[in-house]
Amino acid sequence: MGEVILSNVSKSFGEDVALDRVSMTVPDGAFVVLLGPTGAGKTTTLRVVAGLERPDSGDVQIAGVSVLDRTPAQRNVAMVFQQYSLYPHLTVRQNLEFPLKSPLLRTPKDEIERKVREVAEVLRIDHKLDNRATALSGGEMQRVSIGRALVRNPSIYLMDEPLSSLDAKLRAELRIELKRIQAQSGATLLYVTHDQVEAMTMATHVGVLDQGRLVQFGSPREVYESPVSIYAATRLGQPRINLLPASVFADAPEGARTIGLRPEHIVQGEGEEGSVVRVERLGDQTRLHLDFKQHEIITVTDPHTPLKTGDRVQIRPRNAYYFDAAGARIV
């Protein structure tokens, strides 16, 4: 347990800057989700905290102590790797036992037995315990990989896209399970994902990384409702935020280059006219693809809308975001 603090951490691999002066505080018991496309520095952040990479500059503290000179084992962190990294020569049970049997933990036998069983049940892999780790499906391997972290009680859990290769149903279940475990045990998590549903549902804090820089850090609501830039705004929200030249609508503020419209920023039935290009009925919501002054806009409408392709719809912005030429938000 304990908070994890990154201060001005930079890391380069040759010419590539992976992390550029990242400062972040992961409070004790927080569930921090890192968002950003491939190459933004999410995985490197985890590896720096884990001790698998040494930052070029900056400091990493766990529970108030700098851990730069500590080995991964001494930092007592648990990590779920994106590539699973199960030990192929061991069975599922042996994989789960592996961290508990380490010289770091030296868990007594009955305790190991109990924890492995408990975690295997939660992750629904208890029927595969005696399988070889290589004789599993991708989803099962990923669950074992999560399990290998969950058997421990580390100062922080680091998870690199842990749910990426599970099917939708299992993913939804494990999302709830992970959140429950975290809420119950008060564990601290640093979690990397591409999936914004995971970010919105599980995170207490969201960190947005852009080319190695941490551009925004706050609660998911905060990042969603007041993004600092176009980049941060496009990280969350489904359908994605619509970005149009600010001049498309009247009364844009001084210096605004781009207007950002989330579905809730678009009032239907008033204002200027556009035409419906496509109606996507997803069941609980219906998406409207509009052609508005030669720009494409995707918004959400009443699930039982009678609108169909070719119909005309009036829209106007409400409380939209404006961004300057550099992409920063104008407030």
Added chain:
Amino acid sequence: MSFSVTEPSARQKLFAGVLVLVYALVTIMPLAWIIATGFKTPSDAIAYPPKVVFEPSLEGYVNLFTTRTRASAETLESLGEPQTWYDSIVRKNDMVIVGPSRYGERFLNSVIIGFGSTFLSVFLGTIAAYAFSRFKVPLKDDLMFFILSTRMMPPIAVAIPIFLMYRELGLNDTHLGMILLYTAVNLSLSVWLLKGFIDEIPVEYEEAALIDGYTRFQAFYKVVLPQAATGIASTAIFCLIFAWNEYAFAVLLTSGTAQTAPPFIPTIIGVGGQDWPAVAAGATLFLVPVMVFTILLRKHLLRGITFGAVRK
């Protein structure tokens, strides 16, 4: 011409079968010849045309393990009936056994030197290969090339310097000297082979072990070694085969205490005429340890093949 993978036709299968059979015959023939000769009597062994069907005899094996002397009729008379089965084989040729031969000792020397140098080559090769594979070693490429370059000339080319060096160091005709020599020759092969195998093992496994609370050495021992077992086994087989069969250095550097079997076997010929069955018997027995070693490790090699198939 298409290169798609299709089931071979019956004719292709037949052709492949015949080819394999011919190749098998060519390689097995000398082996079968040696094994058969070991069980012939000296006169059968040199009979022309060669005898394919013959009455098996253990004379070759008895001669291999004993030294004998010709005895006069009176002496034989005075000895009475032969005490053992091997006595009776020897008596038929008017000979008596005077003691054991040196073959046992030489064979044991081969075992000590062969397995000793194999263990050392594989042990040093594994840790060196791991370091080259995982760590930033200064001048890594140059060092690897240097290690490879030690194989660019036949080792025997440096026989004379090594002979002089060993004489100065007192390593001539010692087990240690031969173990060190064979290790030095095998090490380049072992480092290169094992580096290839260890490169194939993803670093993530060790990283996972480091995070799971193990030190780097423990991660190496618990995670890398079991996965490199295939590579280690095949490297060990290569090293053993070289050290076991090596003849030239053995002739040059050993004569007594540390003499291995290869230079000893030809000397049997001289002991009482052209004793081909004894030579053949010595060669046959000499094959056994390498064969057993290979068969024991074969399970490991096969496991490695299926292993790789599932992992990626």
